Amino acid sequence: MKDQIAKYAGKLLADRSALAGRIAIAANDDVLLADGDPALVRLAGSVLDRLNCLSLVVASPAVPFADFLVARAPAGDCAIVPRDTETRTFLHDIPFLRANDLEADPAARIAQLLGSRKGVVVEGVGIIASGALTVEQAYINYSSVFHATFVKYLEDLLVEGFRLPGEKEAFAAFRTGWLRPLTAEGLVFRPGPLSNPDEILDEVTTVGRYTVERGLVDSFFGNISCRSGDLIYISQTAASLDELSGCIDPVSFGNTSTTGITASSELAAHRRIFETSDAAVILHGHPKFAVVMSMLCEEEGCPVTDCWKDCPKVRIMGGTPVVAGEIGAGGLAKRVPPVIAGPGRAMVYGHGVFTIGRTGFAEAFNALVEVENWCRTEYFRRLALQGITG
Numbered sequence: 001m002k003d004q005i006a007k008y009a010g011k012l013l014a015d016r017s018a019l020a021g022r023i024a025i026a027a028n029d030d031v032l033l034a035d036g037d038p039a040l041v042r043l044a045g046s047v048l049d050r051l052n053c054l055s056l057v058v059a060s061p062a063v064p065f066a067d068f069l070v071a072r073a074p075a076g077d078c079a080i081v082p083r084d085t086e087t088r089t090f091l092h093d094i095p096f097l098r099a100n101d102l103e104a105d106p107a108a109r110i111a112q113l114l115g116s117r118k119g120v121v122v123e124g125v126g127i128i129a130s131g132a133l134t135v136e137q138a139y140i141n142y143s144s145v146f147h148a149t150f151v152k153y154l155e156d157l158l159v160e161g162f163r164l165p166g167e168k169e170a171f172a173a174f175r176t177g178w179l180r181p182l183t184a185e186g187l188v189f190r191p192g193p194l195s196n197p198d199e200i201l202d203e204v205t206t207v208g209r210y211t212v213e214r215g216l217v218d219s220f221f222g223n224i225s226c227r228s229g230d231l232i233y234i235s236q237t238a239a240s241l242d243e244l245s246g247c248i249d250p251v252s253f254g255n256t257s258t259t260g261i262t263a264s265s266e267l268a269a270h271r272r273i274f275e276t277s278d279a280a281v282i283l284h285g286h287p288k289f290a291v292v293m294s295m296l297c298e299e300e301g302c303p304v305t306d307c308w309k310d311c312p313k314v315r316i317m318g319g320t321p322v323v324a325g326e327i328g329a330g331g332l333a334k335r336v337p338p339v340i341a342g343p344g345r346a347m348v349y350g351h352g353v354f355t356i357g358r359t360g361f362a363e364a365f366n367a368l369v370e371v372e373n374w375c376r377t378e379y380f381r382r383l384a385l386q387g388i389t390g
Contacts, residue, residue: 022060046107065153192359277341279356286352
């Protein structure tokens with residue numbers, strides 16, 4: 001258990017989702033095991049004592065967006081409700097506690113909220129997330145809340161501008177410090193076509209790690225696949241893309257066996273993309289600016305309310321088609337394949353980006369980088385047009 005605590009503390013630093021020195025992870029293993037900032041360790045232990053779960057992550061996010069969302073929330077609100085797909089599917093909403101709500105028994109208040117949600121935001125403390133059975137689950141839930149609050153803040157800022165003291169300065173520090181240039185420089189890809197099973201497994205594992213290392217996916221979200229003959233090699237559902245060794249399923253292209261039971265929940269979309277295009281590989285990530293921009297629509301008087309699943313339109317952003325659709329055969333598997341073949345890329349409302357490679361993963365990865373970079377540039381252009389600078 002100690003090695004798991006150390007591993008996921010390291011991941012929080014590697015993916016730059018938490019501040020160094022402001023991380024604590026606690027787990028029950030007959031006795032309480034914990035490591036990290038002493039004050040946060042004490043809080044984690046007190047909360048965990050009140051919960052029926054194995055582990056807890058308490059950390060201050062590397063960017064202050066979660067705290068800003070709490071401070072910007074109207075009086076009386078008690079939850080943040082992002083519009084991205086990860087929140088809708090896994091988190092539903094993100095409860096929060098203001099700093100002045102922590103005066104009496106904060107551990108009890110936090111535990112009460114975590115009893116019905118996977119993660120909460122505590123103003124002045126950070127994000128607290130639980131893992132029912134493993135430390136990994138607590139890390140995943142922390143990462144999911146970090147992603148959701150990041151996206152929500154950027155989306156709100158574009159509409160409302162700066163509203164808090166110090167907010168502009170903090171955003172400027174994020175833009176010049178935390179945000180890094182996104183490239184595929186230095187990465188090595190096997191030239192395609194890929195046909196040898198061992199080489200396919202190795203390349204899928206390597207490229208999955210690249211997507212995490214370059215910040216193109218958070219938590220365990222995202223998936224990757226390669227077609228070879230009548231097989232699709234695809235990452236398993238809930239698999240971390242930077243740890244795909246042993247978590248890649250060879251699935252019959254014709255869906256004639258049960259080998260796809262553990263495959264990605266978006267297997268149907270991957271299969272249909274292979275059927276309707278000349279794709280040899282598919283890469284799907286959740287880069288943050290692409291998620292934000294996919295939810296921006298200037299349509300006036302539109303009667304659609306559930307835009308994320310019911311919007312019938314194909315919008316174009318930077319040459320990339322944007323569609324709506326639910327996860328699974330009834331949504332993405334119908335909406336993405338018709339638009340991705342030509343440009344080799346497609347964005348999904350609140351859900352990220354799909355890209356294809358006609359021979360190998362270099363094309364797909366570079367397309368994913370290009371889409372996210374365009375979305376970054378366009379986001380800051382729109383901020384500037386509204387006089388919002390930082």
